[in-house]
Amino acid sequence: MKEDTLRKLKILAESAKYDVSCSSSGTVRRGTKGGVGNTVGGVGICHSFAEDGRCISLLKVMLTNYCIYDCAYCINRRGNDIPRATLSVSELVELTMEFYKRNYIEGLFLSSGVVRNPDYTMERLVRVAKDLRTVHRFNGYIHLKSIPGASRELVNEAGLYADRMSVNIEIPNESSLKLLAPEKDHASVYRPMGYIQQGALESAEERKKHRHAPRFVPAGQSTQMIVGATGESDRDILSLSSALYGRPTMRRVYYSGYVAVNTYDPRLPALKLPPLVRENRLYQADWLMRFYQFRVEEIVDEAHPDLDLEVDPKLAWALRHPEQFPVDINRADYEMILRVPGIGVKSARLIVCSRRFGRLTGFDLKKMGCVMKRAQYFITCGELEAKGVNELHPEGVRSLLVRPKGRPKQPDGQLSFVFKEEPV
Amino acid sequence: MTHAAEEWVFAYDRTWESLLTAVFDAYALRRFPVAFIGEGEVAPLFVSVHRVVPDEEKAGRVFRTLQRKLSAGALTCLTSSLYAELPELDMPLFRYVCKAVKSARSIETNFADPDVLFVTNTYRNVRRERLRMMQFVRFQKTADGTYFSMIEPDYDVLPLIVPHFSDRFSEERWLIFDRRRRYGYYYADRRPVRVTFDDSAAIFRLPDGRLGEELRDADEGMYQELWRTYFKAICIKERLNPRKHRKDLPVRYWKYLTEKQR
Numbered sequence: 001m002k003e004d005t006l007r008k009l010k011i012l013a014e015s016a017k018y019d020v021s022c023s024s025s026g027t028v029r030r031g032t033k034g035g036v037g038n039t040v041g042g043v044g045i046c047h048s049f050a051e052d053g054r055c056i057s058l059l060k061v062m063l064t065n066y067c068i069y070d071c072a073y074c075i076n077r078r079g080n081d082i083p084r085a086t087l088s089v090s091e092l093v094e095l096t097m098e099f100y101k102r103n104y105i106e107g108l109f110l111s112s113g114v115v116r117n118p119d120y121t122m123e124r125l126v127r128v129a130k131d132l133r134t135v136h137r138f139n140g141y142i143h144l145k146s147i148p149g150a151s152r153e154l155v156n157e158a159g160l161y162a163d164r165m166s167v168n169i170e171i172p173n174e175s176s177l178k179l180l181a182p183e184k185d186h187a188s189v190y191r192p193m194g195y196i197q198q199g200a201l202e203s204a205e206e207r208k209k210h211r212h213a214p215r216f217v218p219a220g221q222s223t224q225m226i227v228g229a230t231g232e233s234d235r236d237i238l239s240l241s242s243a244l245y246g247r248p249t250m251r252r253v254y255y256s257g258y259v260a261v262n263t264y265d266p267r268l269p270a271l272k273l274p275p276l277v278r279e280n281r282l283y284q285a286d287w288l289m290r291f292y293q294f295r296v297e298e299i300v301d302e303a304h305p306d307l308d309l310e311v312d313p314k315l316a317w318a319l320r321h322p323e324q325f326p327v328d329i330n331r332a333d334y335e336m337i338l339r340v341p342g343i344g345v346k347s348a349r350l351i352v353c354s355r356r357f358g359r360l361t362g363f364d365l366k367k368m369g370c371v372m373k374r375a376q377y378f379i380t381c382g383e384l385e386a387k388g389v390n391e392l393h394p395e396g397v398r399s400l401l402v403r404p405k406g407r408p409k410q411p412d413g414q415l416s417f418v419f420k421e422e423p424v
Numbered sequence: 425m426t427h428a429a430e431e432w433v434f435a436y437d438r439t440w441e442s443l444l445t446a447v448f449d450a451y452a453l454r455r456f457p458v459a460f461i462g463e464g465e466v467a468p469l470f471v472s473v474h475r476v477v478p479d480e481e482k483a484g485r486v487f488r489t490l491q492r493k494l495s496a497g498a499l500t501c502l503t504s505s506l507y508a509e510l511p512e513l514d515m516p517l518f519r520y521v522c523k524a525v526k527s528a529r530s531i532e533t534n535f536a537d538p539d540v541l542f543v544t545n546t547y548r549n550v551r552r553e554r555l556r557m558m559q560f561v562r563f564q565k566t567a568d569g570t571y572f573s574m575i576e577p578d579y580d581v582l583p584l585i586v587p588h589f590s591d592r593f594s595e596e597r598w599l600i601f602d603r604r605r606r607y608g609y610y611y612a613d614r615r616p617v618r619v620t621f622d623d624s625a626a627i628f629r630l631p632d633g634r635l636g637e638e639l640r641d642a643d644e645g646m647y648q649e650l651w652r653t654y655f656k657a658i659c660i661k662e663r664l665n666p667r668k669h670r671k672d673l674p675v676r677y678w679k680y681l682t683e684k685q686r
Contacts, residue, residue, distance in 0.1 A: 010654075031594045038592045050659040051669050052669070053672065101596065274662055
């Protein structure tokens, strides 16, 4: 079994790695007698970190990378000449259990290329989850991909075993999707999303009546969009995310900077490097919407359809709205303190708690973890007047905060000695 | 020449009970320490040393007062911060307890107070180390079916992760051993037991915690190889980011990580 499994695992992990989602959050389930595993909830546990800096929480693997579709952005498209493999259900189940018992992983993230038809593929995914849960009494995390076009019955069955399910939108704009993946449409994505949502809502309702009614996808669903493969602006992407977050059960939207896997396809841009900075800015904007109470129109609008790559979206918003500043740390609402660049959720909470005991000063803020380098231009805290964003003007603050190009940062981990001229 | 006031140093064994006793003694004897030293440490010159003898009665009285003044979460924060084993924590922790006892309302959210902030941050560091151990423990299956792992955490967090693993692997037998502090927890029959070994035990001769071929389960080598293969395969070469890699997975943990071993 060894050589063969090794080969298959390598092929199928390499095929699955472009899926971004990895989180093992959202469900709390204690261990059971006779079972294996639990899920801790909170932010989940990442067991390792790959050299590209992404975390490894779940065993992210495809059941098979054969596929009947020919989507231009996908490594596993029918037309690609890559090694193909298929794991059997029992092989994958055993692998998951053994990895889990060695504390390598938090659970399984299972996806698959579409073979024969969506229902056939989905059925095999469900069988893996079912085997794990019923035969091996596995209580760890299971994230199942819902295959676009799968039937409602199968999605409903999958939801009983999975903690989280996801369907990838991939391309935010339907016309671009049609261009890159002629065999797919948005309806085939939104339909299973609807099934998952409905199943979860029904189960929640049911559980109000009967405490032991089965849970359905307790950690909700997620989705993913590819960034930089097509011409969408950040405004298109973020508006769609915002709409998705408005739906119940949608927990996460992931953004995947397009890695040029199919360079020969003329429909795709020839990128040397994936758009990592843009991807990062999108995540920051996503965080603003989820944790900082920003609306999407505040982050991107008609005049600024794309995010500023030089400064983060929160700072960009603050620079566009100097009239909102300075914020008095000792008086302002929590919501307003959250909007100060350099102050995050954690520090904002600390500030609101601590100021009941006495006035806070810049020194206190610094010790609490606020990034004063950015925050200093946007706050007052009862100290000597410093020059803020209104005195220096947004452009001035911007030039102070954006590192001038061409002066490389001191390399990390390198000792350096600075000799100062001492006056004699 | 006479001293204006005598300066006191408290010697204690860095346990929660002793700390509470120290608070009791300080108020009872009206001697407030300028510093703490651990058991057996040499006291600084020109000070008087008061040896704190842990006393359940005294500690209990202080603790019940604390319970009235602080929330359960803050109490956990105080008790868990001790796992950091930091000598510089002694004074802030002592002052925190004194302030909490004196104050009419809870001081736990006053993060402008340096002692509260320091204790809270220490607690956070302990929690982070605990999470890291939950992440980075790697079990090897031994020939008799026990799962074995060696760790070397920065703080003494092993007792804090035992409940997690007891819940997670409740049907297995496992042993997690802290090499630096020379003790471990062995879990069998749904019960974790604290264990230590003689200095001559084979466990101290495993430089990177790896079991030899003869001690391992027959398939152990294969699964380790599979995991290493997976670890390499999942990385996207176009996105290599060694700085972030080392930040999330600090090099000091690599020694015991299966995927980083060769």
